[in-house]
Amino acid sequence: MAKVRTFAAVRPRTDLVNEIAALPYDVYSRAEAYEKVKGDNYSFLRIDRPETQFPPEYDMYSEEVYAKGRDMLLGMIDKGEFVREDKPCYYIYELIMDGRHQTGIVAASSIDDYVNGVIKKHENTRAEKEKDRINHVYTLSAQTGPIFLAYRDSATINDIVNKKKQEDALYSFTADDGITHNVWVIDDEDSIENLRNAFDSINDIYIADGHHRAASAVKVGLKKREENPGFNGDEEFNFFLSVLFPESELAILPYNRVVRNYGGFETLSDFMNALSDICEITPVDEPFQPVNKGEFGLFAEGSWYKLTIFDKYRNEDPVEGLDVSLLQTYILKPLLGIDDPRTSSDIDFVGGIRGLSELERRCNTDMKLAFSMYPTSIGELFDVADAGLLMPPKSTWFEPKLRSGIFIHEI
DSSP: OOEEEEOOOOEOOGHHHHHHHOOOOOSSHHHHHHHHHHHHHOHHHHSSSSGGGGGGGGGSSSHHHHHHHHHHHHHHHHHTTEEEEOBBEEEEEEEEEEEEEEEEEEEEEEEHHOOOOOOOOHHHHOOOHHHHHHHHHHHHHHEOEEEOOOOOOOOHHEEEEEEETTOOOHHHHHHHTEEEEEEEEEOOOHHHHHHHHHHTTTOOEEEEEEEHHHHHHHHHHHHHHOOTTTTSSGGGGGEEEEEEEGGGOEEEEEEEEEEEETTOOOSSSHHHHTTTEEEEEEEEEOOOOOSSSEEEEETTTTEEEEEEEEEGGOOTTTTSSHHHHHHHIIIIIIHOOOOOOOTTTTEEEEEGOOOHHHHHHTTTTOOOOOOEEEEEOOOHHHHHHHTOOOOSSOOOEEEEEEOOOSSSOOO
């Protein structure tokens, strides 16, 4: 059973929410973050990426940088740009992208559920990326970026959400990227109790996006337990900021691949000849987005091809049967020499939100080959996590992205 509880959020003043809300810190390079916040006095990216307040050559991981983030947050609270909720609540957070509605419950999830495997992961994390967010959360005494969680649909939760959405929203705004964000507060005791009981009956929750934020929040919580040996488990540091979505409302976009060269092959023709032993290759007249598992698009030297992997290479294993695994196992590694996509400088990854034109652009600049992918499904993500396994890197791309700065969980 999952322990998902209310919390009293620090949240933007109503008239400033659109100016404060920001995309997650990790979607920007350092240079992009600097450019994004230039001349901006409200964007939460300034607090999520406080190195932007220092010269570009400054050590972005220094104590002074994290302290600056803390000071900016406290300053905005002091000026009334953020307000503290006067009682613990649940919140409803709806995102609308291209007419598709995705609605989740904003809550505080248990670090014990993460440790004990009730909250399941499907990716490894990297220590150096964790360290940055650990320092950020610990110095600010606050979690500022929500972890994107998923669960199998609950009729009870759906009913509560749909009823609340008939009321006036606390926030309703459309960001510059066209994504609409709506927020409602659930503060009546009956709804709170019904939601708490509904989550109590859920045995499995899954990290969809935000593995590093989750791992960092948990490690800060465990650190604070060591610092407070008399803790009773109800302290806010025992919980982390999350938004929980039912699986039926989630969509995963493909995570495409671009490759720098032809591996050990001198020409594209040589590579294609070897590839023909793995896939059926069909030239196509326009950019190809796969519509079935086991299909890939290939763009090279100005032309698109549809690749269909032969049946003998398909696999029912939850991980080995993923399209990203098939591509890695039978094409990227043996034909193109990419043994470890985590470390190889010969491969890069392009989120599906950027479209197929981005693959063509990359091949016309710094890459030779591009592979468009069939997206991993939410069911496949659940299967991998249920089996206690891990997906290959860059297997899923979720859109729309949750905004940071709308909800802050003080610990």
